[in-house]
Amino acid sequence: MARHIVIGKGPVGAATARLLDEQGHEVVVLSRSGGDGSVALDVTDTASLRQATKGAEVIYNCAGPAYHRWPTDWPPIANALLDAAESSGAVLVTTGNLYGYGPVDGPLTEDLPLxxxxxxxxxxxxxxRDASARHEAGRIRMTEARASDFFGPGVTGTGHLAQRLMPALLAGRAVRMIGNPDAPHSFTYVPDIARALVRLGADERAWGRAWHVPTAPPLSTREAVRQLCRLAGLPPAKVGRIPWWPLHLAGLVNPMLGELREVQYQFDRPFVLDSQAYTATFGEAPTPIDEALGATVEWWRARLGR
Known part of the structure; x- marks a missing residue:
């Protein structure tokens, strides 16, 4: 039985821990606050993290610093994890995203420049780049699983298919979203992210490069709402658009809203992830979209008592 360390108890970390547990592995979840089955640990404390990861086969970076604190919080977390991977000899698998590519015309593939x-x-x-440098120097083994906006059971944040949409939709109200409701957009299902993380940590072919998590064909927000309503047995909800100017104005005092300006292009124009390289290499396709959206509806109904 291999020992696996999951950093973070959010939706991705929790799903990854569950999958590893189902496979019969020893799983330890580390989080700053502890609770929910996790062990409290400040992962920026390099000495404590090294001790906690001794004997680990894989370390999964599923941490999620507050959106507006990335520049201050991510570097010490990432550096501590690199040191722990080097000390323990564990494979480091990082949950990544698509921000590094910047605005791109056409589908996003792993060979695009950052x-x-x-x-x-x-x-x-x-x-x-820091992780790649250590890998190329032979100091660690690492890989990264890059996903688009994620959704599914347990996801309660402000993403497209979560807090911003589901409560209103299930209450039969109109839905108001930021960005272009008709722009194609990729959404990645959280169980598919967990499955990819576990696969990449165990397969030598994955190490040393980034992979896009298997993701269903893109949907516009309007199309997603239509399918969610159908699966929920509800009449189609009206989809409205929230203009950017009040959000930019509110961002002057709300740091979370202020961060949206950098990624406005992801909402206003097509934002499509291409995951064919992963599927061709590992033979794993994304969960069918109706199954994924249906599970999301049922989880939200249980959460909201509807």
């Missing part, structure tokens, strides 16, 4: 210039993009690019 040309993003925004603050959050530079943070993620720096993390990737």
């Amino acid at each position: 040309a993003g210039t925004g603050t959050k993009a530079r943070v993620r690019i720096g993390m990737w």
